[in-house]
Amino acid sequence: MKTITIEGQLRTGFGKAASRAIRSQEMVPGVIYGGQTEVNFYAPAAAFKPLVYTPEFQIAEVKVDGKTYRTILKDLQFNKTTDLLTHVDLLELVEDKQVVADIPLKYVGTSKGVKEGGKFVSKINSLKVKTYPKFLKAQIEVPIDNLELNGNIRVEDVKEENYEFLNSPRIPIASVVMTRQLKQEEAAAPAKGAAAKK
Template sequence: MEAIRIEGKKKTETKKSANKRLRKQNFVPCNIYGGASGNTMFYAHENEFNKIVYTHKFQKAKVVIDGSEEWEAIIQDIQFHPVSDRLHHIDFLELVPDKKVITEVPLTFKGVPEGVKEGGGKMIVKRRSLKVKALPKNLVEEIEVNVEELGVGKAMQIADIAFSEIEILDSPEYAIAIVASPKAMEGAAIPEPGEEGETEEGEEGEETEEGEGGEGEESSEGGEGSGSEGGEEEKSE
């Protein structure tokens, strides 16, 4: 997997007013943590993140600070401004070669299910990503799932996916995709406007935006929470 290069500058000021000034100049305050070097604060222009944030694939980052210091990392948490939806803050987890990390990897679906082609059913996607645990060298951009043999009324479960070098942490009984029969689709209740439902576009209750203070996720083997210094300072302004 090719890492996306992100060039930034070290940040020394910790006051909220300093972050506010940076954002007005289209810079994004960031933290990188998890390695031997501890927590490092930096900032980069928001355009530096286009290829790693606005993509459906999982990506590694090569963070270069002040043109000399380099880290290989993954995004651990992203905060967007609640009104403008612009990037507000990003936490990166430094990758250590012999230390497994926990992260989300997106799913992609290959082929047209037999139950759709032959039985007139409709495939309903239940999950768009999986939580995995792996060494940095074994991380993948996406997990491809072949659904061509999925018949009407059948479901594909997480247990049907196998990787020798990646551990899937979600319950093996969870459904990834199902093919609903035409009768089931006809009898399905049509959700009222604003009501959550399960469709091909995503799973029930899927979050569509990042909330503040999302730095408490388990980030690496044997520990929970980001432990970053930017947790207190990075509140919506």
């Protein structure tokens, strides 16, 4: 799984004025929680870009004050008018503590329904899972070979060892729908049959 490194510095000042001063230097304040101690830090805005502006699930190794923290992204705050990143929340990975994470889905194979002319529709791009840090992975592979026309794959159909899925089990995550052309062909077929009988 991809890991990015962020070089940060410990925050000493707090409050709105201190935060504004940090942001004026094109830095972004952040917090690392979930470990033995909460760590307040800041780092260059550019350092967060590979973590924030991607659909990939990644580990962020944050180096602050001589220590390295293995973390995952939990929350982001943006300025409502400028869209600039203003704060980052990171969860420290502790080996014997379970974490909750959103893991992207990767659909593999070609469904039966698509081969018959249907259209594959992805409804959900990631699933919320609970697991131990050692089992975190970049994506969950979902085989779709047996997905038939008008069929669905639901959360409960996804099998992944060591993961507890927190989404509702009956929610469809992908389906194959009929295209307009198929619908027209189906509608035309009974008409042809009726014409042949005359």
